[in-house]
Amino acid sequence: MEKEMIIVLDFGGQYNQLIARRVRECNVYCEVHSYNMPLEQIKEMNPKGIIFTGGPNSVYGEDSASCPKEIFELGIPILGICYGAQLTAHLLGGKVATAPVSEYGKTEVEVDTDSKLFEGVSPKTICWMSHTDYIEKAPEGFKITGTTPVCPVAAMECEENNWYAVQFHPEVMHTQEGTKMLSNFVYNVCKCLGEWKMDAFVERTIGEIREKVGSGRALCALSGGVDSSVAAVMMAKAIGKQLTCVFVDHGLLRKNEGDEVEAIFGPEGQYDLNFVRVNAQERFYEKLAGVSDTEQKRKIIGEEFIRVFEEEAKKIGKVDFLVQGTIYPDVIESGLGKSAVIKSHHNVGGLPEHVDFKEIIEPLRMLFKDEVRKAGLELGIPERLVFRQPFPGPGLGVRIIGDVTPEKVRIVQDADAIYREEIDKAGIAGDLGQYFAALTNMRSVGCMGDERTYDYAIALRAVLTSDFMTAESAELPWEVLGKATSRIVNEVKGVNRVLYDCTGKPPATIEFE
Numbered sequence: 300m301e302k303e304m305i306i307v308l309d310f311g312g313q314y315n316q317l318i319a320r321r322v323r324e325c326n327v328y329c330e331v332h333s334y335n336m337p338l339e340q341i342k343e344m345n346p347k348g349i350i351f352t353g354g355p356n357s358v359y360g361e362d363s364a365s366c367p368k369e370i371f372e373l374g375i376p377i378l379g380i381c382y383g384a385q386l387t388a389h390l391l392g393g394k395v396a397t398a399p400v401s402e403y404g405k406t407e408v409e410v411d412t413d414s415k416l417f418e419g420v421s422p423k424t425i426c427w428m429s430h431t432d433y434i435e436k437a438p439e440g441f442k443i444t445g446t447t448p449v450c451p452v453a454a455m456e457c458e459e460n461n462w463y464a465v466q467f468h469p470e471v472m473h474t475q476e477g478t479k480m481l482s483n484f485v486y487n488v489c490k491c492l493g494e495w496k497m498d499a500f501v502e503r504t505i506g507e508i509r510e511k512v513g514s515g516r517a518l519c520a521l522s523g524g525v526d527s528s529v530a531a532v533m534m535a536k537a538i539g540k541q542l543t544c545v546f547v548d549h550g551l552l553r554k555n556e557g558d559e560v561e562a563i564f565g566p567e568g569q570y571d572l573n574f575v576r577v578n579a580q581e582r583f584y585e586k587l588a589g590v591s592d593t594e595q596k597r598k599i600i601g602e603e604f605i606r607v608f609e610e611e612a613k614k615i616g617k618v619d620f621l622v623q624g625t626i627y628p629d630v631i632e633s634g635l636g637k638s639a640v641i642k643s644h645h646n647v648g649g650l651p652e653h654v655d656f657k658e659i660i661e662p663l664r665m666l667f668k669d670e671v672r673k674a675g676l677e678l679g680i681p682e683r684l685v686f687r688q689p690f691p692g693p694g695l696g697v698r699i700i701g702d703v704t705p706e707k708v709r710i711v712q713d714a715d716a717i718y719r720e721e722i723d724k725a726g727i728a729g730d731l732g733q734y735f736a737a738l739t740n741m742r743s744v745g746c747m748g749d750e751r752t753y754d755y756a757i758a759l760r761a762v763l764t765s766d767f768m769t770a771e772s773a774e775l776p777w778e779v780l781g782k783a784t785s786r787i788v789n790e791v792k793g794v795n796r797v798l799y800d801c802t803g804k805p806p807a808t809i810e811f812e
């Protein structure tokens with residue numbers, strides 16, 4: 300598909316996606332594949348370079364991830380990172396051993412700036428190390444281009460064959476000049492041109508969709524989240540009225556969100572598509588009445604969503620294509636075998652069983668989240684939608700502890716809207732990974748004027764996170780918390796107390812359910 304591509308071969312390292320993202324940030328298209336991808340297939344893809352990731356194994360382990368030595372004979376530049384560097388040394392006749400002391404964390408590495416890999420990098424540069432084995436002796440023909448007091452071979456290369464290896468992780472941000480090194484690899488060594496740009500991608504994908512769909516019809520479940528919105532707009536630009544978007548309002552959206560989605564995608568909006576809004580609030584509230592178990596709530600919401608969507612789809616009749624907002628991390632996570640991290644939760648939606656369609660279209664399948672956002676901007680989608688924070692498929696259903704009632708939804712919607720407004724006003728939204736209000740199931744005594752109250756406590760949460768797998772509670776300025784608190788207790792009926800969640804993930808989760 301792409302003329303110019305770098306392949307990341309994944310040996311089970313936790314940073315496989317990060318390497319690909321960094322390479323793409325250098326405007327070079329990059330895909331992640333399993334370490335056991337057959338050489339024939341690699342050849343067919345004709346990559347400009349290959350990067351071996353780190354991994355949890357030792358090269359001497361019995362079932363350690365490895366690849367055929369012949370990969371070095373393909374004439375394609377190779378960069379080995381951490382385990383990938385050790386594997387390079389091992390396969391080419393060097394020596395890997397257990398290091399006398401493990402190196403972990405930020406480490407100063409002395410590098411040879413005459414190397415193509417370290418061009419423009421400081422001679423002493425801070426890099427992120429995380430290893431117990433190390434390369435004790437470089438293979439013959441290799442030059443040592445980096446050392447630390449512990450590592451005799453922190454970097455090595457065989458320039459003639461375009462083989463490079465680094466013990467540290469250039470892809471993580473703690474390696475201060477890591478992006479420069481990766482950029483040097485793709486430009487100086489692999490001679491890439493840097494053709495991966497979002498505008499070109501968007502234009503080409505629109506053309507491909509048009510060709511694929513022909514005169515057929517497509518159906519898209521629109522949630523108002525970033526992925527489904529960008530997918531829908533891309534489809535709409537390609538096939539206009541041949542697309543129908545179904546937006547199910549389950550009554551668990553943030554305040555005014557349903558109307559906002561309708562304003563953008565509905566008949567008054569800027570796109571030429573068929574938009575169906577289903578106001579299914581009552582149905583969801585009925586199904587959820589009296590249910591307080593979280594997993595059961597999630598299940599009910601997910602299933603009901605599919606039922607509503609199917610009913611709408613039936614009204615539309617047979618469609619040729621079902622559009623899904625799948626993005627590249629989902630593809631990597633579900634398809635790479637050894638290192639696969641299977642997602643523990645699913646979006647509301649899933650795949651409906653009773654919708655009559657021929658094929659699935661996933662226009663964002665090859666994009667990382669930040670690229671989806673860039674594509675969204677290219678497509679002219681409003682910034683407030685493109686930079687929307689993640690919102691769980693089951694919506695406020697998982698931000699209300701205990702059973703869900705319309706009254707509780709109203710309380711959490713109002714409190715959340717105030718909290719978000721105050722964070723926006725303080726100008727700190729961009730620093731936070733995710734922030735929201737949740738409704739605890741706790742009621743307690745308070746006093747309002749001369750009256751005794753017995754009302755709910757709202758919990759405010761704000762976290763810093765880069766991957767949503769771990770997070771720390773954000774130290775919000777007291778002023779912001781104070782302002783939000785006083786507005787919530789004054790403006791939201793039914794609340795007399797506001798708490799701030801100081802817990803990280805782990806041990807808590809980001810959501811408050």
Ligand code: XMP
Pocket residue numbers: 644645646647689690691692693733767768804807808809810811
């Ligand atoms: P937790 O609460 O598991 O959340 O720490 C991690 C991230 O995932 C989001 N989340 C979901 N997203 N469907 C989604 O699409 C879900 O069911 C769901 N549950 C949690 C959560 O908002 C956070 O960003």
